Amino acid sequence: MKVDEKLVKNFFRVKQDSHITIDQELCKKSECKVCVRICPAGLYELNEDGKISVEYTGCLECGTCWISCPYKAIKWEYPSGGFGVQYRYG
Amino acid sequence: MNGVIDVIVVGGGLAGLSAAYGLAKAGIEVLLLERGDYPGSKNVTGGRLYLEPIRSIFPELWEEAPFERCVKKERLSLLAKISSLTLEFDSEEIKGQSYTLLRSKFDKWLSEKVEAQGGLIIPQKKVTGLLKENGWVKGVVVEGEEELRSNIVIIADGVLSPLAQQAGLKEEISPHRVAVGVKEVIQLPQEEINKRFNLRDNEGVAHLFVGEVTEGVFGGGFLYTNLDTVSLGIVIGLEAFTDSKEVSEVPRLLENFKSRNEVYPLIEGGEVAEYSAHLIPEGAFGLTKKLFGNGVLLLGDAAGFALNHGITVRGMDFAIASGFFASEVVKEAKKRNDFSINTLSLYESFLRNSFVLKDMYNFKNSSEILWSVSRLYNYYPRLVLEFFKDIFFVPAENKEKLWKTFCRYSKKLFCDFQTYKDLWKLRGL
Numbered sequence: 390m391k392v393d394e395k396l397v398k399n400f401f402r403v404k405q406d407s408h409i410t411i412d413q414e415l416c417k418k419s420e421c422k423v424c425v426r427i428c429p430a431g432l433y434e435l436n437e438d439g440k441i442s443v444e445y446t447g448c449l450e451c452g453t454c455w456i457s458c459p460y461k462a463i464k465w466e467y468p469s470g471g472f473g474v475q476y477r478y479g
Numbered sequence: 480m481n482g483v484i485d486v487i488v489v490g491g492g493l494a495g496l497s498a499a500y501g502l503a504k505a506g507i508e509v510l511l512l513e514r515g516d517y518p519g520s521k522n523v524t525g526g527r528l529y530l531e532p533i534r535s536i537f538p539e540l541w542e543e544a545p546f547e548r549c550v551k552k553e554r555l556s557l558l559a560k561i562s563s564l565t566l567e568f569d570s571e572e573i574k575g576q577s578y579t580l581l582r583s584k585f586d587k588w589l590s591e592k593v594e595a596q597g598g599l600i601i602p603q604k605k606v607t608g609l610l611k612e613n614g615w616v617k618g619v620v621v622e623g624e625e626e627l628r629s630n631i632v633i634i635a636d637g638v639l640s641p642l643a644q645q646a647g648l649k650e651e652i653s654p655h656r657v658a659v660g661v662k663e664v665i666q667l668p669q670e671e672i673n674k675r676f677n678l679r680d681n682e683g684v685a686h687l688f689v690g691e692v693t694e695g696v697f698g699g700g701f702l703y704t705n706l707d708t709v710s711l712g713i714v715i716g717l718e719a720f721t722d723s724k725e726v727s728e729v730p731r732l733l734e735n736f737k738s739r740n741e742v743y744p745l746i747e748g749g750e751v752a753e754y755s756a757h758l759i760p761e762g763a764f765g766l767t768k769k770l771f772g773n774g775v776l777l778l779g780d781a782a783g784f785a786l787n788h789g790i791t792v793r794g795m796d797f798a799i800a801s802g803f804f805a806s807e808v809v810k811e812a813k814k815r816n817d818f819s820i821n822t823l824s825l826y827e828s829f830l831r832n833s834f835v836l837k838d839m840y841n842f843k844n845s846s847e848i849l850w851s852v853s854r855l856y857n858y859y860p861r862l863v864l865e866f867f868k869d870i871f872f873v874p875a876e877n878k879e880k881l882w883k884t885f886c887r888y889s890k891k892l893f894c895d896f897q898t899y900k901d902l903w904k905l906r907g908l
Contacts (some may be wrong), residue, residue, distance in 0.1 A: 399754060426726070
């Protein structure tokens with residue numbers, strides 16, 4: 390089962406603006422890719438242009454990417470009140 | 480809202496809710512701010528709650544708590560690539576000591592108890608900062624709104640706790656102090672769960688897996704039976720990813736675990752109802768500098784109150800107890816009308832006299848030990864499984880005497896200096 394198929398089972402209330410930003414200056418891109426490998430929702434991707442991008446809407450709010458980025462290139466905060474994933478089982 | 484409230488609690492998890500419940504019950508004005516739609520909507524457990532440590536805390540609650548199943552079977556599996564060894568401990572004697580639960584339902588129920596006692600809960604409110612004045616915490620800043628002032632702020636905003644760092648109570652979290660837990664909730668009819676796990680209604684199983692699940696690094700797999708769902712997932716230390724490039728991606732690790740022969744038949748045909756992830760403090764208590772300050776207390780996961788001794792994994796009992804003791808201290812502070820560290824330091828004294836800090840200190844190195852003995856996740860399970868393979872296998876030629884097989888593996892294990900080094904470390908568990 391693909392991770393996208395799992396994410397659609399969750400309830401998300403998506404906000405227009407992202408609660409995650411990547412500092413492309415600090416990011417070591419293809420040399421590192423810790424975020425790509427570690428995000429449980431598989432939201433990080435190395436694009437063709439060599440940059441890492443993130444699809445914030447499926448964020449499970451664990452904060453793993455933020456803590457594990459070796460270059461502190463990920464700025465992460467909780468989504469605004471009432472937004473983001475709303476667990477119905479937990 | 481104008482004026483100064485007695486207590487603001489940040490975070491509607493078990494720590495925050497327990498504090499609010501204790502305070503509301505004592506008639507103290509308490510406002511709990513929760514960033515989700517309701518308390519529980521942002522919370523995740525594996526998991527189960529060990530009840531013995533907290534049975535005497537709020538005893539009126541546990542009889543009617545919305546637990547899923549009462550754990551009667553403890554299973555532990557060692558996994559190698561294509562073999563496994565499972566130990567099952569089934570006893571009436573442990574029945575009732577722990578219960579599986581789902582946080583969305585459980586925390587919501589506890590929040591209703593808080594409200595029934597007169598506590599005020601406002602959901603969908605994210606606290607972005609603390610109001611600090613001359614070394615005191617005087618209230619909180621709510622996103623997009625006004626500042627709220629209180630005599631005491633209770634910080635219970637979970638493992639990441641941005642507020643604890645702001646308050647100067649905690650150091651920044653580093654990857655080797657936390658693990659990530661990833662979980663699927665899988666729906667299966669209640670009778671089907673009873674049948675597959677050989678259980679009666681309301682009886683449950685807690686199953687931990689170690690070895691190949693995490694491809695040989697710190698962590699493991701878990702399976703807990705709920706009423707009509709199964710909680711299945713993996714836990715893996717972040718360090719595995721920051722230090723090496725060999726471990727598979729997290730979603731892949733979970734899929735590999737699910738497809739194993741030991742797991743797949745148990746969940747076959749079940750529908751995935753939810754997919755969640757959460758960080759788990761693993762020795763994160765070491766990051767906590769202080770549990771209190773002028774006008775502020777630190778609780779639960781935010782304080783790093785969690786313990787993993789390999790076989791038992793705990794956190795929620797500590798959260799509830801820390802909430803209870805926080806409420807007791809605030810009652811005293813209110814009586815003395817002193818919200819400074821002179822009175823709030825009682826919080827640490829109460830915790831020291833309880834299982835919370837006794838266990839935290841007693842097992843303070845557990846996570847580090849489990850982390851550092853890396854052969855627990857690869858070499859030892861493999862060796863044990865090779866031994867059992869040789870014991871059970873009947874070859875075409877003559878079979879080795881059992882004693883000789885035993886000696887051969889003992890030699891492998893004990894004529895190895897690393898084994899002694901590991902045993903020496905494991906003494907600390």
